[in-house]
Amino acid sequence: MDQLLLLESVERYLRNEMNAEEKKNFEELRKSNPELDQLVVEHHFFLEEMDRYGEIKRFKANLYDTHHTLKEKGDIKDIDPASQGKLVRLWTKYRRVVAVAASIAGITALVISGIVTAVTPKASIQDIEKLRRIVSSLEQKTNHQGKELNDVKKKIEPGTSIKFGGSSFLVDGKGYLITSAHVVQNAAQVFVQNVKGQDFRAEIVYTDALRDLAVLQIKDADFKAVQTLPYGIRKSSTELAEPIFTLGYPKDEIVYGEGYLSAKSGLQGDTMACQISITANPGNSGGPVLNKNGEVIGILNARQTTAEGFVFAIKSQNILRVVDELKKKDTAHHIRLHTSSSIKNLERVQQVKSIENCIYMVKVVENK
Amino acid sequence: MSTSAKEQDLLKGLANNDKTAIETIYADNYSLIQHFIVNNNGNEDDARDIFQESLIVLYENARSPEFSLNCQIRTYIYSVARRLWLKKLQYARRFEAQVENLEETVPVEEDLGIHEKMSRQYGIMRGAMGKIGEPCKSLLEAFYVHHKNMNEIASFFGYTNADNAKNQKYKCLMRLKKLFFAQYKNGN
Numbered sequence: 001m002d003q004l005l006l007l008e009s010v011e012r013y014l015r016n017e018m019n020a021e022e023k024k025n026f027e028e029l030r031k032s033n034p035e036l037d038q039l040v041v042e043h044h045f046f047l048e049e050m051d052r053y054g055e056i057k058r059f060k061a062n063l064y065d066t067h068h069t070l071k072e073k074g075d076i077k078d079i080d081p082a083s084q085g086k087l088v089r090l091w092t093k094y095r096r097v098v099a100v101a102a103s104i105a106g107i108t109a110l111v112i113s114g115i116v117t118a119v120t121p122k123a124s125i126q127d128i129e130k131l132r133r134i135v136s137s138l139e140q141k142t143n144h145q146g147k148e149l150n151d152v153k154k155k156i157e158p159g160t161s162i163k164f165g166g167s168s169f170l171v172d173g174k175g176y177l178i179t180s181a182h183v184v185q186n187a188a189q190v191f192v193q194n195v196k197g198q199d200f201r202a203e204i205v206y207t208d209a210l211r212d213l214a215v216l217q218i219k220d221a222d223f224k225a226v227q228t229l230p231y232g233i234r235k236s237s238t239e240l241a242e243p244i245f246t247l248g249y250p251k252d253e254i255v256y257g258e259g260y261l262s263a264k265s266g267l268q269g270d271t272m273a274c275q276i277s278i279t280a281n282p283g284n285s286g287g288p289v290l291n292k293n294g295e296v297i298g299i300l301n302a303r304q305t306t307a308e309g310f311v312f313a314i315k316s317q318n319i320l321r322v323v324d325e326l327k328k329k330d331t332a333h334h335i336r337l338h339t340s341s342s343i344k345n346l347e348r349v350q351q352v353k354s355i356e357n358c359i360y361m362v363k364v365v366e367n368k
Numbered sequence: 369m370s371t372s373a374k375e376q377d378l379l380k381g382l383a384n385n386d387k388t389a390i391e392t393i394y395a396d397n398y399s400l401i402q403h404f405i406v407n408n409n410g411n412e413d414d415a416r417d418i419f420q421e422s423l424i425v426l427y428e429n430a431r432s433p434e435f436s437l438n439c440q441i442r443t444y445i446y447s448v449a450r451r452l453w454l455k456k457l458q459y460a461r462r463f464e465a466q467v468e469n470l471e472e473t474v475p476v477e478e479d480l481g482i483h484e485k486m487s488r489q490y491g492i493m494r495g496a497m498g499k500i501g502e503p504c505k506s507l508l509e510a511f512y513v514h515h516k517n518m519n520e521i522a523s524f525f526g527y528t529n530a531d532n533a534k535n536q537k538y539k540c541l542m543r544l545k546k547l548f549f550a551q552y553k554n555g556n
Contacts, residue, residue: 003538004534004535004538007538007541008534008538042549046545046548046549047512049489049493049548050493050512050513051512052486052489052490052493053490053493053494053497053512053513054509054512054513054514055385055431056424056427056428056486056490057509057513058385058513059385059423059424059427060420060424062385062387062390063390063394063420063423063424064420065387066387066390066391066394067394067416067420069391070391070394070395070398075395076394076395076398076399076402078412093409093411
């Protein structure tokens with residue numbers, strides 16, 4: 001109770017609520033009592049703080065009221081959400097972030113496109129070329145898988161499944177054939193069949209995957225060497241629009257096709273190949289492309305699946321190179337290439353009649 | 369730049385917590401600050417808080433006898449608000465604070481330093497008030513903030529007489545002082 005009275009006195013003293021006599025007594029007491037003095041000082045500070053707290057609190061309350069009053073009166077309003085939609089507000093809020101993000105995206109895009117342009121040309125052409133080849137060889141595979149090769153002769157043991165095949169043609173009467181490398185890839189055994197349906201064992205003696213060419217040799221006692229080949233291998237290049245024809249085995253019997261040379265380069269400007277306009281199907285790969293004089297100007301190897309009438313043939317000069325390489329590698333092979341055609345002035349029917357005996361179907365038994 | 373008589377009147381009114389003066393100042397300046405805040409990564413609530421805090425700074429200064437405003441109220445409020453908002457942005461580290469300038473500004477750093485100290489003490493008192501709980505808080509506020517006398521307080525809070533109310537007030541005050549000074553000494 002004493003403390004209470006004391007504090008009340010202090011408060012009254014500080015608020016100047018004491019009369020003169022009281023005040024005089026209190027001040028004397030304060031001088032003689034340091035504890036009381038301390039209390040007065042402390043409480044004085046506290047009351048000041050309290051007053052300020054009160055003032056600010058009242059002022060804040062006033063501001064709060066004013067805000068509401070003015071808002072009701074319409075003197076102040078929120079920035080109109082209609083005129084500044086959520087998007088706009090988000091935009092104003094995050095535009096710096098957006099700007100930073102956009103510049104990063106921009107720089108990244110530039111860098112990427114720069115890298116792409118720097119790296120693209122060579123890489124992508126090869127990629128596409130390879131891809132096309134794979135597609136075309138796959139096509140042939142599938143086709144031949146579905147094909148029932150029912151004319152199994154004594155040479156092919158019953159139960160051996162022919163996985164896929166293509167065409168080939170003699171380049172040397174002793175039994176050397178040229179075909180496409182992709183036709184005989186992964187082959188465990190290769191058989192060739194002539195136009196009469198006779199099968200012969202053959203061996204792959206050379207493959208050049210880059211040129212997509214392979215050299216086969218018939219190693220079979222039943223094979224009779226051909227004295228002279230009717231056609232020759234053309235050494236020089238062929239002119240645009242030159243009429244051409246081909247023979248191959250897209251099915252079980254030999255098929256003739258006719259067209260013209262449509263471009264001097266192959267897929268994506270590949271100069272090893274040329275483009276011809278002809279009907280070609282899976283199984284035609286490895287077949288010869290001949291001009292009207294009966295000269296082999298190329299080896300049919302692929303067609304573009306994404307466009308109509310785009311067939312590609314490896315140029316005949318590559319045969320010469322492949323054979324030269326083979327000779328260098330293995331001197332046991334004495335291949336003599338024919339460069340002159342002996343059917344130059346014959347009718348096409350006669351030409352084909354003499355050529356067809358030199359065109360062989362390739363049957364491939366695949367590696368397990 | 370000397371401020372007109374009208375502005376001086378407004379300042380006096382503000383210092384006395386006069387409703388009309390506050391309303392006038394409020395209505396004249398709010399939209400400026402509002403646009404400033406909203407256009408610089410703030411929202412409506414930020415605008416209101418910053419504007420009201422600026423007014424408190426002005427209020428605190430207007431109450432001090434040695435204060436004289438040597439620019440327009442508008443410029444002063446804008447300068448304070450701008451400074452406060454920059455601080456808040458920097459504190460939040462949202463951006464290297466860079467805000468557009470709508471108006472000219474006057475240096476207010478000194479005033480803000482005083483204000484910061486005051487608002488810290490205000491915060492301590494408010495915190496202590498919050499901690500003592502009811503009915504102590506309302507009772508003490510009735511006496512010290514709203515300056516009611518003990519009889520009014522006794523009848524309002526349902527005490528049988530003023531002495532009982534005094535007794536209660538004393539207990540509450542002791543607790544408040546204890547809390548306040550504990551916090552105050554910590555803070556300093």
